[in-house]
Amino acid sequence: MSVPHPIPYQGSKRNIADSILAVFPSGINYLVEPFSGSAAISIAAAYHKKAEYFYLNDINKPLIRLLEQIINNPRKISDEYEDIWNSQKGIEKDFYLTTRNRFNETENSACLLYLLARCVKASVRYNSKGEFNQSPDNRRLGKSPYNMRRDIFAVSKLLKGKTQLSCKDYKDILKHISKDDVVYLDPPYQGVCQNRDSRYYNGIDFNELVLELKDLVYDNISFILSYDGRRGNKSYGRELPKSLGLRRIEINAGRSTQATLLGMNDITYESVYLSPALISRLQLNSNHLTDKLFNPITLSNYQ
Numbered sequence: 001m002s003v004p005h006p007i008p009y010q011g012s013k014r015n016i017a018d019s020i021l022a023v024f025p026s027g028i029n030y031l032v033e034p035f036s037g038s039a040a041i042s043i044a045a046a047y048h049k050k051a052e053y054f055y056l057n058d059i060n061k062p063l064i065r066l067l068e069q070i071i072n073n074p075r076k077i078s079d080e081y082e083d084i085w086n087s088q089k090g091i092e093k094d095f096y097l098t099t100r101n102r103f104n105e106t107e108n109s110a111c112l113l114y115l116l117a118r119c120v121k122a123s124v125r126y127n128s129k130g131e132f133n134q135s136p137d138n139r140r141l142g143k144s145p146y147n148m149r150r151d152i153f154a155v156s157k158l159l160k161g162k163t164q165l166s167c168k169d170y171k172d173i174l175k176h177i178s179k180d181d182v183v184y185l186d187p188p189y190q191g192v193c194q195n196r197d198s199r200y201y202n203g204i205d206f207n208e209l210v211l212e213l214k215d216l217v218y219d220n221i222s223f224i225l226s227y228d229g230r231r232g233n234k235s236y237g238r239e240l241p242k243s244l245g246l247r248r249i250e251i252n253a254g255r256s257t258q259a260t261l262l263g264m265n266d267i268t269y270e271s272v273y274l275s276p277a278l279i280s281r282l283q284l285n286s287n288h289l290t291d292k293l294f295n296p297i298t299l300s301n302y303q
């Protein structure tokens, strides 16, 4: 079986998980994800036995509750998803809107899973009142209950009994990291994943993030950060200051679905920054990179 992925989520690192895992050192105690989203990297790391324990945090509380249900209560959430999914037959569009109202009143986890499986680009969007207001993608019904159950149980098997979850601001999580751990940071890109309602999303302040990274470097913490990138020659995101002493690598993330739809050939490259402590743990050199990576990757002249 391949790596399971029950939660469709815009910005998920599922497609480049192998390349990110290739820069994981051995002997990781906790893999800490302060911006876990769908937990794609922790799930892949558990699947490939790259860490003993996992810490999943995200500011989106309903999302963390959904992950908690998937990990600790797989039968209940699978049954609920199946009930919801089956009830949509013949009234798909109206049913989506009813379920969206239900989610906005109750924050029910199975409703959120159904909405993510059915909404446009699997992307969470909230209005100024904090209500989920993303529209349905009427071309699809969402993952079948059979496949969803299979993925949910597989994730539960990988993470149950080894995973802590929380819903805090990322800065609170970074205060408690130890040297055996590895932190994988995947903050929202500037201009993406941001929302007016801070119950679910905070825009990440660039200067604040830089200060947090500076402290992690000073404390010799091993971290991997996904931040900026480029599509063809067009860069997105702001480059981090060289004074942090991070190593940047670029991962070939292929052509985006959007680019393919538009008939464009542009490849997306995602930047990943590695902390000095992580580099020492890896004894990183070009051979390590070219030997171990599945996707083409380039060491940039950033440092």
Ligand SMILES: C[S@@+](CC[C@H](N)C(=O)[O-])C[C@H]1O[C@@H](n2cnc3c(N)ncnc32)[C@H](O)[C@@H]1O
Pocket: 009, 010, 011, 012, 013, 014, 034, 035, 036, 037, 038, 039, 040, 041, 057, 058, 059, 060, 168, 169, 170, 171, 186, 187, 188, 189, 193, 200, 201, 202, 203, 204
């Ligand atoms: C790019 S997504 C992470 C995607 C994830 N790596 C995956 O594979 O699904 C960024 C996440 O950061 C979360 N987030 C935004 N601001 C945050 C904050 N201040 N503290 C913690 N999480 C935050 C968002 O809710 C979102 O899920």
